[in-house]
Amino acid sequence: MEFWKDPINTIFASLLKSFTSGGMSEVLATILIWLIGILLFVTFAMVLDIFLVWIERKVVARFQDRLGPNRIGPFGIFQPFADIVKLLIKEDITPVGADVILFNLAPIFSMMSVLLLWAIMPFAPLMVGVDLNVGMLYLVAAGSIGTLSVIMAGWASNNKYATMGAFRTVAQMISYEIPMVAAILVITVLAGSMGAVGIVEAQEIPFIFYAPLTFIIFLISAIAELGRSPFDLNEAESEIVAGFHTEYTGMKFGLFYAGELLHSFTFGGFIALLFFGGHRFFGLEELGPIVGALIFIGKALFFYWVIMWVKYTVPRIRIDHMLAFNWKFLTPLAFILLMVTALVGRLFLESNWLVPALFLSNILIAWLTVEYLKSHARKEREKEEALKPSAQMTQH
Amino acid sequence: MQITQILFLIFAAIILGSAFKVVTTKKMIHAAFWLIVTLFGVAALYAMLNAGFMAMVQIVVYVGAIAILFIFAIMLTRKELLDSAAPLNKNWTVAALFALLSFSGLFTLLNNWRGFANTAPELSADMDTITELGTALVTPNAYLLPFEVASVLLLAALIGAVYVANEAKSE
Amino acid sequence: MQNPWIYIGLFVLVGMFIPIAAIAIAAFLGPKKPNAIKQSTYECGIETVGDSWIQFKAQYYIFALVFLVFDVETVFLFPWAVALNKLPLFAVFEGIIFILILLAGLVYAWKKGMLEWA
Numbered sequence: 001m002e003f004w005k006d007p008i009n010t011i012f013a014s015l016l017k018s019f020t021s022g023g024m025s026e027v028l029a030t031i032l033i034w035l036i037g038i039l040l041f042v043t044f045a046m047v048l049d050i051f052l053v054w055i056e057r058k059v060v061a062r063f064q065d066r067l068g069p070n071r072i073g074p075f076g077i078f079q080p081f082a083d084i085v086k087l088l089i090k091e092d093i094t095p096v097g098a099d100v101i102l103f104n105l106a107p108i109f110s111m112m113s114v115l116l117l118w119a120i121m122p123f124a125p126l127m128v129g130v131d132l133n134v135g136m137l138y139l140v141a142a143g144s145i146g147t148l149s150v151i152m153a154g155w156a157s158n159n160k161y162a163t164m165g166a167f168r169t170v171a172q173m174i175s176y177e178i179p180m181v182a183a184i185l186v187i188t189v190l191a192g193s194m195g196a197v198g199i200v201e202a203q204e205i206p207f208i209f210y211a212p213l214t215f216i217i218f219l220i221s222a223i224a225e226l227g228r229s230p231f232d233l234n235e236a237e238s239e240i241v242a243g244f245h246t247e248y249t250g251m252k253f254g255l256f257y258a259g260e261l262l263h264s265f266t267f268g269g270f271i272a273l274l275f276f277g278g279h280r281f282f283g284l285e286e287l288g289p290i291v292g293a294l295i296f297i298g299k300a301l302f303f304y305w306v307i308m309w310v311k312y313t314v315p316r317i318r319i320d321h322m323l324a325f326n327w328k329f330l331t332p333l334a335f336i337l338l339m340v341t342a343l344v345g346r347l348f349l350e351s352n353w354l355v356p357a358l359f360l361s362n363i364l365i366a367w368l369t370v371e372y373l374k375s376h377a378r379k380e381r382e383k384e385e386a387l388k389p390s391a392q393m394t395q396h
Numbered sequence: 397m398q399i400t401q402i403l404f405l406i407f408a409a410i411i412l413g414s415a416f417k418v419v420t421t422k423k424m425i426h427a428a429f430w431l432i433v434t435l436f437g438v439a440a441l442y443a444m445l446n447a448g449f450m451a452m453v454q455i456v457v458y459v460g461a462i463a464i465l466f467i468f469a470i471m472l473t474r475k476e477l478l479d480s481a482a483p484l485n486k487n488w489t490v491a492a493l494f495a496l497l498s499f500s501g502l503f504t505l506l507n508n509w510r511g512f513a514n515t516a517p518e519l520s521a522d523m524d525t526i527t528e529l530g531t532a533l534v535t536p537n538a539y540l541l542p543f544e545v546a547s548v549l550l551l552a553a554l555i556g557a558v559y560v561a562n563e564a565k566s567e
Numbered sequence: 568m569q570n571p572w573i574y575i576g577l578f579v580l581v582g583m584f585i586p587i588a589a590i591a592i593a594a595f596l597g598p599k600k601p602n603a604i605k606q607s608t609y610e611c612g613i614e615t616v617g618d619s620w621i622q623f624k625a626q627y628y629i630f631a632l633v634f635l636v637f638d639v640e641t642v643f644l645f646p647w648a649v650a651l652n653k654l655p656l657f658a659v660f661e662g663i664i665f666i667l668i669l670l671a672g673l674v675y676a677w678k679k680g681m682l683e684w685a
Contacts, residue, residue: 031573327630449646
């Protein structure tokens with residue numbers, strides 16, 4: 001019975017007992033058990049990643065009115081295994097002039113930056129790698145390792161397209177990090193904690209009702225951080241071949257690709273964690289941590305699907321629009337939301353009106369934003385129309 | 397030797413070794429990447445001290461922003477200006493002498509300092525250091541003024557950057 | 568075992584080991600028949616002119632500078648956000664002033680045309 005309530009710690013305690021009974025010191029035994037646990041955990045992530053490849057290909061096919069992989073196994077579910085075998089036996093090409101060490105390190109760092117996020121993913125109250133009290137900053141820090149891997153790959157490839165792609169990606173990733181962090185700050189204000197577990201615990205009512213606009217900002221900037229369409233300027237096929245991973249072949253390319261998919265899923269998980277109560281689902285999580293973990297994975301998959309839905313629906317945007325949208329719209333809006341949330345949240349602290357007040361203030365900000373955009377667009381249009389006749393005059 | 401001491405020595409060796417590579421390596425961009433290794437080493441030292449917030453700030457600000465800025469700056473300069481000069485010039489003996497002198501000076505100073513014998517007070521397990529830090533930052537008797545001055549400083553940095561960039565643009 | 572960062576350190580090691588293992592297996596299994604054409608830089612079939620060190624727009628650097636300022640700002644705001652609910656009301660206004668000063672900087676950069684890509 002104990003096992004179902006707290007599986008991780010039960011296994012940990014029993015393993016620790018059997019390890020230390022052999023005369024091993026407790027510190028060494030703990031580190032060994034952690035190492036085994038992490039290995040299993042990361043292997044689970046990688047296996048999940050393999051299925052994500054299948055899900056991605058199947059879903060994109062349905063969006064584009066195709067069937068998708070359907071030859072190997074039922075519904076083509078074994079297709080990714082065939083892909084892996086193919087990637088493994090491909091020749092690994094290093095282009096001339098490449099910086100060999102950085103060239104090889106880049107895919108490793110790319111994958112690592114994603115796997116590191118799993119250390120703080122709270123699948124259920126007691127099923128979490130480690131509950132850091134700076135969890136959300138850790139999320140940002142892992143993201144900057146990802147940025148680094150992109151610039152490494154772009155520079156080390158000795159390819160113009162790769163360098164260009166890397167520069168675009170880095171400009172995009174660092175720009176959209178600001179509204180993302182501001183959105184995380186809103187959640188931190190609401191939860192009063194930076195740790196992943198603390199944030200889930202604070203969500204008696206999911207934070208989506210406290211901060212619906214923040215959710216939209218986080219979703220947009222998360223998609224930009226992931227570099228998925230409409231923000232896939234980094235690998236715009238029609239312009240710069242494949243961006244920073246143009247020169248990568250075989251398993252190294254596979255690592256970039258798998259890393260991107262796992263990253264999307266992980267961000268799906270973080271959306272579920274920050275805005276939709278993590279493992280909570282109408283009291284169903286009371287059944288035990290394993291049910292909670294399944295709920296969490298289900299939510300993460302749903303938001304992974306949302307990210308795919310956006311990716312295969314919206315066309316790519318231009319780089320100047322991308323940057324202008326971030327710096328002239330998302331960043332000011334995110335900081336205004338942060339100020340309003342801090343003020344309203346503090347004024348209505350521990351009152352029953354907290355949720356309605358925050359929700360209404362969000363609606364008000366959304367309305368004001370839309371009105372401002374409308375008037376701005378009207379002004380721009382009038383300016384254009386005022387210019388038009390004179391422009392025609394000069395032509396004649 | 398304790399395991400933490402071994403870890404400290406490993407990280408210290410990484411920091412010193414990579415810092416040495418920063419100043420001796422010939423390619424500018426390699427120097428930038430070695431600098432990143434140094435910064436990660438410092439972050440690891442913070443983490444060893446259980447100062448998680450500092451470790452994360454180290455990575456977010458230094459690796460995530462400043463190192464990227466360095467790399468952008470290097471990539472913006474023309475290649476002819478880089479990679480040609482040797483990292484050492486003919487005054488290196490004088491520089492080495494001064495470095496040795498200042499090292500020995502610091503060594504004697506710190507050797508006579510008793511602060512090393514002090515041990516840090518034990519933190520209780522349930523103490524939330526982040527909340528303490530946040531409270532200290534906005535309490536008038538503590539660090540409120542530096543906190544607000546920091547934002548003015550950042551504003552000045554931003555205005556300065558805009559001014560310099562505008563000048564460069566108009567040229 | 569007070570320090571949770573030991574766990575993170577182990578995670579870094581494992582997180583590096585798995586991709587290295589994948590690349591090593593692939594390097595062991597894959598064929599190795601390099602030739603000059605295969606290893607040449609890919610540029611849609613045309614021969615590469617010059618090296619990949621091309622001059623980039625200075626604008627990238629400007630955006631990185633603006634980003635740096637805001638990144639440092641958010642780092643200051645994190646402890647404030649965590650402690651906010653336990654602090655008196657004026658602490659909220661202190662944070663708001665902090666943000667407003669920086670937003671003024673953003674507006675300044677905007678008005679000076681630094682946020683334009685062209």
